[in-house]
Amino acid sequence: MNCFKKQENDLQFKPKQRRVLKRLFRYSRPDWPLITLGTIVLLGAAICKLLSSVAFKDTWKQFKHNLIMFVIVNFAGGFLGGFRIGIFAICVSRLNIRLRIKLFQSYLRQEIGFFDTHESGKLLSRLNHDTQIMSSTVANNTAQCIGAFVKFVGTFIMMIKLSLHLTIACLIGAPLILIVAKISGNAHRRISEKVQDLSADASEIAEETIQTIRTVRSFGNEDGELKRFADILQQAYKASLIQAALSAGQKWFVELAQLGMSVVMLYYGAELVRDNRVAGPDLLAFVIYQLTLGAILSDISQIYTALMTAAGASQSVFDYLDRKPMQRPNGTLQPNEFRGEIEFNNVALVYPARPDEIALHSITFKIEPGQTCAFVGPSGSGKSSCINLLERFYDPSSGTILIDGREIHDYDHKYLHRKIAMVGQEPILFNRSIKENITYAINDDENNNKDDATVIYAAQEANAHGFVTDLVNGYNTKCGQRGGHLSGGQKQRISIARAIIRKPTILLLDEATSALDPVNERLIQDALFYNKDKQEQRTVLISAHRLSTIERCDKIFVIHKGNLTEQGTHEELMENDNGIYRELVRRQKMDIDS
Numbered sequence: 001m002n003c004f005k006k007q008e009n010d011l012q013f014k015p016k017q018r019r020v021l022k023r024l025f026r027y028s029r030p031d032w033p034l035i036t037l038g039t040i041v042l043l044g045a046a047i048c049k050l051l052s053s054v055a056f057k058d059t060w061k062q063f064k065h066n067l068i069m070f071v072i073v074n075f076a077g078g079f080l081g082g083f084r085i086g087i088f089a090i091c092v093s094r095l096n097i098r099l100r101i102k103l104f105q106s107y108l109r110q111e112i113g114f115f116d117t118h119e120s121g122k123l124l125s126r127l128n129h130d131t132q133i134m135s136s137t138v139a140n141n142t143a144q145c146i147g148a149f150v151k152f153v154g155t156f157i158m159m160i161k162l163s164l165h166l167t168i169a170c171l172i173g174a175p176l177i178l179i180v181a182k183i184s185g186n187a188h189r190r191i192s193e194k195v196q197d198l199s200a201d202a203s204e205i206a207e208e209t210i211q212t213i214r215t216v217r218s219f220g221n222e223d224g225e226l227k228r229f230a231d232i233l234q235q236a237y238k239a240s241l242i243q244a245a246l247s248a249g250q251k252w253f254v255e256l257a258q259l260g261m262s263v264v265m266l267y268y269g270a271e272l273v274r275d276n277r278v279a280g281p282d283l284l285a286f287v288i289y290q291l292t293l294g295a296i297l298s299d300i301s302q303i304y305t306a307l308m309t310a311a312g313a314s315q316s317v318f319d320y321l322d323r324k325p326m327q328r329p330n331g332t333l334q335p336n337e338f339r340g341e342i343e344f345n346n347v348a349l350v351y352p353a354r355p356d357e358i359a360l361h362s363i364t365f366k367i368e369p370g371q372t373c374a375f376v377g378p379s380g381s382g383k384s385s386c387i388n389l390l391e392r393f394y395d396p397s398s399g400t401i402l403i404d405g406r407e408i409h410d411y412d413h414k415y416l417h418r419k420i421a422m423v424g425q426e427p428i429l430f431n432r433s434i435k436e437n438i439t440y441a442i443n444d445d446e447n448n449n450k451d452d453a454t455v456i457y458a459a460q461e462a463n464a465h466g467f468v469t470d471l472v473n474g475y476n477t478k479c480g481q482r483g484g485h486l487s488g489g490q491k492q493r494i495s496i497a498r499a500i501i502r503k504p505t506i507l508l509l510d511e512a513t514s515a516l517d518p519v520n521e522r523l524i525q526d527a528l529f530y531n532k533d534k535q536e537q538r539t540v541l542i543s544a545h546r547l548s549t550i551e552r553c554d555k556i557f558v559i560h561k562g563n564l565t566e567q568g569t570h571e572e573l574m575e576n577d578n579g580i581y582r583e584l585v586r587r588q589k590m591d592i593d594s
């Protein structure tokens with residue numbers, strides 16, 4: 001009773017799974033001509049195989065001729081078989097590339113909060129592993145599925161032609177097998193999803209460990225990380241043991257059911273032969289067809305399992321593909337004049353990763369174009385948060401941020417980031433040359449160009465030219481992953497050059513010179529904000545802990561526990577006997593003196 005193997009019944013997809021698979025097949029639409037060609041080639045190869053077995057059917061009379069035919073059809077079969085493999089490999093690659101590009105594009109569209117709450121290892125696992133499962137399933141299983149279906153229908157028709165009674169007898173066990181198959185099919189899908197999730201967790205651990213290898217090494221915690229990694233894989237192994245037991249159980253059940261049905265059918269068939277309602281040879285033929293049908297259903301079962309695995313992988317990928325960024329869309333404003341006036345009106349911020357905590361409470365201030373201002377305050381008070389908002393990494397939870405009188409989200413994304421440049425607390429460089437890092441995302445236009453003179457000018461402003469020319473390969477020196485081949489201060493200077501080559505109207509410096517020695521720090525500050533080129537009006541906003549560096553600012557904002565508590569010049573703030581600023585300055589002076 002092979003014909004009712006569990007797998008046939010599994011083909012009752014849940015509506016959701018069916019939707020997911022339908023969508024997956026829609027994605028492969030551009031490959032259908034290739035898949036169709038592959039299917040034809042596959043059928044051609046199958047026909048050749050069939051012909052090779054009948055090449056000698058005319059016995060020995062034309063032996064030489066038959067031998068030649070045998071060689072030709074086998075050669076053709078082999079050629080077509082190889083051709084088919086090549087065609088489907090191309091389909092897998094094409095679909096895989098399309099899926100990965102779409103998914104990566106979707107990641108890049110997401111707001112920064114999304115990356116705060118989604119681990120990069122999981123995102124990468126979806127990007128590399130799940131898309132591979134999806135593409136190989138579609139390309140490899142489509143032809144097999146069509147072939148198996150054609151064979152299934154053909155065999156079934158032959159069985160009915162031989163004996164309708166025997167065929168009906170064959171169907172008696174079907175409902176039971178259907179139910180068992182459905183239950184085990186669903187369990188299989190759930191476990192597959194679990195295994196995929198665990199393998200994503202393992203990727204996450206491996207990626208984090210490799211990225212933070214210096215910290216891991218300095219704490220001597222290689223074994224700890226290895227254990228975390230191995231534990232997750234162990235969990236995945238346990239899940240796959242359940243999967244294996246399930247597959248074995250399915251097989252036993254099917255074999256048993258098959259045996260039972262074969263006995264029933266043979267018993268009933270013998271009765272029919274005895275009553276002359278079925279010829280003896282027909283019963284034999286029927287048994288052979290029944291066994292063939294069982295083999296076909298076994299193939300269909302494997303295809304089904306692959307489709308279920310692909311449905312699980314596709315679901316996670318589609319969830320990411322469909323995700324709409326939880327941030328206001330960017331506007332289209334690209335005014336000719338951009339003065340660099342900044343205004344915060346009652347701005348509050350709650351980070352998506354910490355929805356129960358308010359990072360900024362109702363911040364209000366105004367910075368005139370060309371001013372140099374600073375945020376100061378204790379660690380964790382909210383200085384970087386204000387800067388993050390000006391980069392539109394996050395949208396305010398309430399209140400408005402105006403740039404030149406227009407809401408920040410009204411501006412075109414690329415335009416805004418050409419006008420506002422930031423140097424962050426932990427400057428990240430790309431594993432490219434110093435020149436490529438400085439000119440990152442610069443497209444030659446009337447305002448910017450990346451010729452050597454401009455690069456050198458930016459590097460000089462950032463006080464980086466000296467150390468770069470001391471390197472053997474100068475501006476062509478590779479920076480290493482995340483800039484790991486350079487010192488902290490060198491990284492900071494390259495990232496300052498990267499910011500100022502864009503000639504930003506607003507420059508945001510978040511502890512951007514903290515790794516530099518006081519002499520270098522002073523040189524950069526003089527160049528960037530205290531002796532600003534009067535030709536280029538630039539608003540500069542600094543977040544700094546070393547208060548001596550910001551005394552000359554036009555305005556200082558004191559942030560404390562997410563509130564703007566004081567604002568004014570250094571002199572004004574120092575007049576406030578009970579002020580936080582005065583206290584911070586006093587403490588730093590004491591530290592320096594002692």
Ligand SMILES: Nc1ncnc2c1ncn2[C@@H]1O[C@H](COP(=O)(O)OP(=O)(O)OP(=O)(O)O)[C@@H](O)[C@H]1O
Pocket residue numbers: 116351352353354359377378379380381382383384385386425543
């Ligand atoms: N991405 C984030 N997700 C959740 N909370 C965050 C995030 N970034 C910062 N915070 C929290 O917001 C608060 C303000 O942080 P912020 O980085 O603005 O402080 P800061 O004044 O710049 O500190 P520091 O001087 O140490 O750089 C802190 O409590 C911090 O833990």
